[in-house]
Amino acid sequence: MKNIIELLKENNIAPSMQRVKILEYLQNHKTHPTAYMIYQSLADEMPTLSKTTVYNTLKTFVEKGILVALTLFENEVRYEYNTEPHIHFKCTKCGKIYDLDKSFDYCTNDLIDGHKVLEHYVNLKGICKNCLVKAGA
Amino acid sequence: MKNIIELLKENNIAPSMQRVKILEYLQNHKTHPTAYMIYQSLADEMPTLSKTTVYNTLKTFVEKGILVALTLFENEVRYEYNTEPHIHFKCTKCGKIYDLDKSFDYCTNDLIDGHKVLEHYVNLKGICKNCLVKAGA
DNA sequence: AACTTGTTTGTAACGATTTCAAATTTGGAG
DNA sequence: CTCCAAATTTGAAATCGTTACAAACAAGTT
Numbered sequence: 001m002k003n004i005i006e007l008l009k010e011n012n013i014a015p016s017m018q019r020v021k022i023l024e025y026l027q028n029h030k031t032h033p034t035a036y037m038i039y040q041s042l043a044d045e046m047p048t049l050s051k052t053t054v055y056n057t058l059k060t061f062v063e064k065g066i067l068v069a070l071t072l073f074e075n076e077v078r079y080e081y082n083t084e085p086h087i088h089f090k091c092t093k094c095g096k097i098y099d100l101d102k103s104f105d106y107c108t109n110d111l112i113d114g115h116k117v118l119e120h121y122v123n124l125k126g127i128c129k130n131c132l133v134k135a136g137a
Numbered sequence: 138m139k140n141i142i143e144l145l146k147e148n149n150i151a152p153s154m155q156r157v158k159i160l161e162y163l164q165n166h167k168t169h170p171t172a173y174m175i176y177q178s179l180a181d182e183m184p185t186l187s188k189t190t191v192y193n194t195l196k197t198f199v200e201k202g203i204l205v206a207l208t209l210f211e212n213e214v215r216y217e218y219n220t221e222p223h224i225h226f227k228c229t230k231c232g233k234i235y236d237l238d239k240s241f242d243y244c245t246n247d248l249i250d251g252h253k254v255l256e257h258y259v260n261l262k263g264i265c266k267n268c269l270v271k272a273g274a
Numbered sequence: 275a276a277c278t279t280g281t282t283t284g285t286a287a288c289g290a291t292t293t294c295a296a297a298t299t300t301g302g303a304g
Numbered sequence: 305c306t307c308c309a310a311a312t313t314t315g316a317a318a319t320c321g322t323t324a325c326a327a328a329c330a331a332g333t334t
Binding site for chain 2 (some may be wrong): 071072073074075076077089091092098100102110112113114115116117118119120121122123124125126127128129132
């Protein structure tokens with residue numbers, strides 16, 4: 001668990017209360033939350049927190065490469081702490097999103113059909129381990 | 138090019154004027170249009186066409202498996218005629234979306250880490266062939 | 275203490291989509 | 305052919321996620 005204040009300073013972001021709390025939340029909750037989920041979760045602790053601040057802060061973090069913004073399947077942007085590239089799997093039963101540590105081949109060659117590939121997103125959809133067990137019971 | 142009216146009947150969808158026109162548009166324009174783009178394009182020809190009808194119709198088609206709804210990168214749903222699974226590549230310069238005929242490996246085994254995979258979406262982002270040439274000039 | 279700069283806030287606006295009820299079209303049954 | 309019920313379409317209003325903006329606030333300098 002990296003020191004958040006250090007991390008912000010390294011990226012030339014002033015470590016304000018709200019910025020630290022938001023980044024801390026993402027570090028502790030690897031659930032790919034939306035901006036609104038983050039806002040909701042922090043609202044108790046910080047009653048004056050504004051939704052705009054959450055959006056602004058997330059945007060800043062993405063620009064600096066601290067977070068990754070994902071448009072997985074629906075019409076919502078979700079955020080996760082920047083880690084190694086990986087695959088996302090969404091369960092259509094329970095809605096949970098899993099991180100899968102499979103690597104993919106597009107990494108190896110960065111030219112496909114003459115197009116230069118800079119980013120790649122692999123999203124899978126199906127029924128997760130847990131829901132399969134429940135269905136079998 | 139499949140007969141659209143037959144296709145609709147096969148799927149128990151009454152082949153109304155607007156439904157035929159919308160599906161015809163998707164057949165003829167493999168540009169991954171949004172609902173609004175489709176609406177715009179058909180508005181000249183059908184002045185009383187409602188946006189709601191376009192949305193309803195697209196939803197019906199997706200439910201029946203005639204179309205595929207894509208959330209590629211931004212916060213917009215795009216539609217394409219249901220074809221073989223393929224990869225989408227979006228150029229960050231010109232914004233164009235390309236279909237790539239690369240197959241992917243997740244097809245082969247439908248269980249990953251115990252999760253049953255039913256759908257897979259692979260989205261690449263980068264600079265397309267044409268924009269690379271322009272940049273080099 | 276006044277100034278400057280950066281940050282946060284809340285309200286209003288926005289664009290994509292959905293809801294809803296009324297209007298229209300359609301395809302039978304008489 | 306005419307009438308009716310069911311399906312379809314329409315347009316206006318509502319909703320949801322997000323952004324724009326301007327005022328309020330905080331922190332550090334001179």
